[in-house]
Amino acid sequence: MTQQVLILGGSGRIGSQVAADLLTHTAVNVTIAGRNPETGQKACQALVNSIGETTPQRCQFVSIHLDDLRGLQDAIAQSDLVVHCAGPFHHRNASVLKLCIDSNVNYVDVSDHASFTCKAIALQAEAQAAGITAMINTGIFPGISNSMVRRDIEQLDRADKVHLSYVVGGSGGAGLTVMRSTFLGLQRPFAAWIDGKRQQVQPYSDREAIEFPHYGNVGVYWFDMPEALTLANTFPVKTVVTKFGTVPRFYNYLTWSVARWWHPRLLQSNSVIEFLSRVSYGMTQISDRLSGVGVAIRSEVLGMKYGQLVRCCSTLHHPNTALVAGRGTGAIAQLLLSGELKKPGVWTPEQVLSTPMFEKAMSDRDLEIHQQLLPNSIDRSFETSTAEC
Structure with a gap:
């Protein structure tokens, strides 16, 4: 049957x-x-x-x-x-x-x-x-991102640090639900795996500039993602970084300002979350025409290969999230x-x-993931910047 x-x-x-x-x-x-x-x-x-x-x-x-x-x-x-x-x-x-x-x-x-x-x-x-x-x-994230990290880790003799970052164009073509998820993710600090222990991190903090395929240099911020939990539980790594950003850059400013300046009690209100989600979604209906609704993921794993400190980096880009x-x-x-x-x-x-x-x-499914093994001359990808927007 x-x-x-x-x-x-x-x-x-x-x-x-x-x-x-x-x-x-x-x-x-x-x-x-x-x-x-x-x-x-x-x-x-x-x-x-x-x-x-x-x-x-x-x-x-x-x-x-x-x-x-x-x-x-x-x-x-x-x-x-x-x-x-x-x-x-x-x-x-x-x-x-x-x-x-x-x-x-x-x-x-x-x-x-x-x-x-x-x-x-x-x-x-x-x-x-x-x-x-x-x-x-x-x-995609989580999901494809998890498997990209596993694939990178398998290229190394020992993996120490994982840095996952994502950028989405406008709404990502995914509707109001994703908007709600974004603002719900700003409600409270979350536990990240840093230097072998759980540490509290403020959402949308520690801006870091990352080079993505198609989008170029984009600012990304700490974001509460389940990969921070599951990757640390699956692999013996010391640090897992999960950071997220959007284009146009204006949406990063908007999300950062809500996370930084709005009183926490406001973000606990379902009506406030719904208001922010609908306003943002309405804005993306206009900006999506310019930014598109694509996605890029960058997985970078720092570790050892043949006794040398190296980075294994994978990237994925697609025009429809x-x-x-x-x-x-x-x-x-x-x-x-x-x-x-x-x-x-x-x-x-x-x-x-x-x-x-x-x-x-x-x-x-015609999804192409680029992977490369690089010498780690500068451990840039695992330094979190304190610079703001």
Whole structure:
């Protein structure tokens, strides 16, 4: 029988890209779930049209609210794989993953916050006992970024420091949810892994200028990303830096000023977060025409090779952030559906996705990652600057 994939939040920007990837690279039937039937039906039709699918039945919509656990459980029980794209994940619990465990259904999500990552990892033993493979933090960052770091680390005899940085053009083509995630990430200090211990870092602090493909020199800032947690737990490195920036540069100034000058209580208000998100999203609808909606990732690992201090650096650029996120998640979903990726438990990509699997998935999706090994004459990439905007 044809495999069935349920995509929660499937009519959103990221969810629809995951659906498009699965419809393109597999023979599965996709059910996209959401709260708005009209939007969902339009999303299904758009997906069928965009990939030239001659069998409309391969993409269906079902109206499900995440709070409707009964309806959600029924939909999960009829699926071979569940892909959770209904963010933002900052305040999500792991109830969807728990339902998948109870129904013995494999699980993938696009979660992007350490608090949710911890909730999911807490279900590790239950997932192992149920025999299901749950992949969290998939997408682009986190997701592809995690595998880029693993690939870089494998080039070295010993890895000491990881520096991950990302830049996104405008909205990234990903809609309001990503805007909400950005401002939610400013709410409080977070724990970063620095010099072998957890240290509190202020979000959007310590500006550092990084050279990215396509974008050139861009300022990036500390940002709370789950890679800071999972990479440090997976590899014996002393430091993990995760920094984020946007173009046009004006948006960096805006985000930095909110993080620095707004009272913390304001950022704890859902209405304030919603206001900031909608205003920013409205602005990007204009600026996206000039900046584009692309993304660039730079992974840089400092360590030892043949007794020498070296840096292994990888870069990725693509003109559509949401599309790449969909491909990153779709690639992992495809591997789970085929049975090539099977390891009961709750995992992030760098923990179970082998480099050969990763490289093939990227090649199949025309995503090119450049990697080079360089002598470390100046350890510039691991110095955090105190300069502000």
